[in-house]
Amino acid sequence: MKLFYNFLLAVLCLFFLSGCISGQHELRVNPDYFSENSISVGSKLIQSGIIYTTKEDDGFVYQSGADSSIGRSAQFDIPVGAMTKAIASTVMSVKFKKGCKNTNSFTTAAQHSIIMHPRIASYVHKFRMGLIGINVVPQIDLVLQFDLLNPAKKVIYSKKYKSGLRSGETFLSNAQATEAINKLTHETILNMMKRAARELEDILNEVK
Secondary structure, three states: OHHHHHHHHHHHHHHHHHHHHHEEEEEOOOOOHHOOOHHHOOEOOOOEEEEEEOHHHHHOEHHHOOOOOOOOEEEEOHHHHHHHHHHHHHHHHHHEEEEEEEEHHHHHOOOOOOEEEEEEEEEEEEEEEOOOOOOEEEEEEEEEEEEEOEEEEEEEEEEEOOOOOOOOOOOOOHHHHHHHHHHHHHHHHHHHHHHHHHHHHHHHHHHH
16 A cells, blocks of 8 residues: 555656646856866867857757656757857867867868867757655756867867766756756756867877
């Protein structure tokens, strides 16, 4: 009988939470989640860096409900393109001693011998029930595509950085769902970009 009641409670909690996250959720870039002071990327490179992205890259907004029964009916607008550009710029400004610039112009980018082109290749978000049954755990799984181009626009190095399924801080209400996913998305993109930055020196030696 106890097992039955536990099962019934779990079903009721899932039913409650599936409707708990609903409506429109619009996320925004938040620089507080990727300040330069909190970023460590190993040894610095002596030159300056350049990040090239297209306007389509920058403007990409992931628009979908959650890939889970909880939050499936909600609409999340997640500007992963703008997030990636802002985070990449901050991380690489720490990595390069002479700083790092962004551009949408390949003519400008081609003035550098090595051009970085980061963008999100895939993104999924979901929610699961927390351990106490009334809280919610945000989760995301993303892939960062990180390419290096030469001035002829030829890809000379390409790697996909896969986050795997990552979980964020639990929350209780629909009003908290937006920032829970927002913070987790920023943190995950930041971790992927820091991985790319830490490997960059070896990558540059490899492609010379």
